[in-house]
Amino acid sequence: xxxxxxxxxNIIWVGANDKKTPLFENLFPLPNGVSxxxxxxxxxxxxxxxxxxxxxxxxxxxxxxxxxEGRAVDYLVIHHMExxxxxNVKRLMEMFPKMVVVGTMKAKKMIKQxxxxxxxxxxxxxxxxxxxxxxxHTLTFYLAPMVHWPEVxxxxxxxxxxxxxxxxxxxxxxxxxxxxxxxxxFEKDYLADARRYYANIVGKYGLQxxxxxxxxxxxxxxxxxxxxxPIWRSNLEWYLEKYNKWSLYEPEEKGVLILCGSIYxxxxxxxxxxxxxxxxxxxxxxxxxxxAKTDCSELIADIFKYSHxxxxxxxxxxxxxPKMADLLHDMIALNVQNRTIAVIQNGxxxxxxxxxxxxxxxxMKNMNVLEEELTILxxxxxxxxxxLRKIAVAMKKALESEGGC
Ligand code: FEO
Numbered sequence: 278x279x280x281x282x283x284x285x286x287n288i289i290w291v292g293a294n295d296k297k298t299p300l301f302e303n304l305f306p307l308p309n310g311v312s313x314x315x316x317x318x319x320x321x322x323x324x325x326x327x328x329x330x331x332x333x334x335x336x337x338x339x340x341x342x343x344x345x346e347g348r349a350v351d352y353l354v355i356h357h358m359e360x361x362x363x364x365n366v367k368r369l370m371e372m373f374p375k376m377v378v379v380g381t382m383k384a385k386k387m388i389k390q391x392x393x394x395x396x397x398x399x400x401x402x403x404x405x406x407x408x409x410x411x412x413x414h415t416l417t418f419y420l421a422p423m424v425h426w427p428e429v430x431x432x433x434x435x436x437x438x439x440x441x442x443x444x445x446x447x448x449x450x451x452x453x454x455x456x457x458x459x460x461x462x463f464e465k466d467y468l469a470d471a472r473r474y475y476a477n478i479v480g481k482y483g484l485q486x487x488x489x490x491x492x493x494x495x496x497x498x499x500x501x502x503x504x505x506x507p508i509w510r511s512n513l514e515w516y517l518e519k520y521n522k523w524s525l526y527e528p529e530e531k532g533v534l535i536l537c538g539s540i541y542x543x544x545x546x547x548x549x550x551x552x553x554x555x556x557x558x559x560x561x562x563x564x565x566x567x568x569a570k571t572d573c574s575e576l577i578a579d580i581f582k583y584s585h586x587x588x589x590x591x592x593x594x595x596x597x598x599p600k601m602a603d604l605l606h607d608m609i610a611l612n613v614q615n616r617t618i619a620v621i622q623n624g625x626x627x628x629x630x631x632x633x634x635x636x637x638x639x640x641m642k643n644m645n646v647l648e649e650e651l652t653i654l655x656x657x658x659x660x661x662x663x664x665l666r667k668i669a670v671a672m673k674k675a676l677e678s679e680g681g682c
Pocket of ligand 1: 425
């Protein structure tokens with residue numbers, strides 16, 4: 278049976294929810310599932326905005342068949358060709374032989390790469406500022422390269438003032454009946470997933486996201502309809518500001534995130550001792566994450582959230598504890614920057630993690646590594662209490678000099 282939702286007169290959500298796929302991009306855990314949003318604009322001409330992931334094709338087809346009421350799709354607008362949205366392009370082209378596919382030149386190239394399909398005579402290539410009139414609705418296209426692939430564009434519907442924003446402003450998490458941000462407790466039920474989605478999927482492309490935000494700031498926005506998660510129709514400024522901070526690599530919160538890679542628990546013991554000491558120094562908002570037990574995508578999301586970090590790692594194979602090495606690799610790949618960090622290393626015969634962690638941090642922009650650091654030989658000793666306190670005091674000072682704790 279169809280499960281559709283009219284978001285405004287003659288614009289209908291015809292996407293689908295996916296609670297089965299365990300890993301997004303076969304990488305990122307989906308404990309709360311994900312939605313693939315697709316929108317149908319019913320006017321003199323009918324436009325379908327994007328398709329959905331292959332996993333939910335049947336639901337999607339039922340939805341559009343029901344809403345079309347016997348009519349055909351005139352235009353399939355491709356904002357983004359990643360297969361979580363583009364999987365059904367060929368199928369739609371077969372279902373509607375007169376349908377024209379609309380997208381950027383790069384999208385056309387990708388369609389030909391993903392599918393064996395004759396598209397030359399059926400593709401309308403659009404550029405920045407081009408429009409598509411459907412009758413009473415008109416879409417204006419804006420390029421948004423690398424948010425999150427190079428072919429991406431967004432579109433603005435002039436009558437309803439809806440920005441169809443591709444992956445931007447998306448989040449993990451299914452739409453369980455409620456489809457608008459003001460029908461859900463977004464901060465409680467979606468924000469962590471939205472941050473995890475942004476940081477891991479789009480995080481590398483902060484500059485490009487900033488460019489998109491600048492374009493969006495010139496539009497009169499009533500709604501933002503992303504390809505994932507709730508549609509925003511109220512309090513848009515709040516979410517735009519989150520995106521502004523994330524894409525500038527500015528922390529959302531003052532606080533200390535202690536990332537710990539421990540083999541037998543001795544490095545974790547030092548992390549705990551430091552956390553207590555920092556709390557006694559007056560620091561609030563401290564969180565310890567065991568990098569071996571928490572998925573890397575959650576750690577990355579926390580790194581985007583917190584202002585200050587402690588990286589505490591055991592030495593392993595004369596290098597960094599593997600899960601910590603993976604995290605540092607991701608931090609470099611995702612362009613993490615603008616953080617203050619303290620480093621703790623542990624080693625039983627040749628501690629080497631600290632030097633390598635600092636070398637990795639050197640590959641990131643504007644990472645302020647505190648001079649105060651600690652080396653543990655197997656386990657933390659009482660005589661090292663003062664060294665630990667020095668880190669806590671330096672961290673407090675850093676928090677205060679950067680706007681208070
Ligand atoms: Fe939701 Fe980049 O695809």
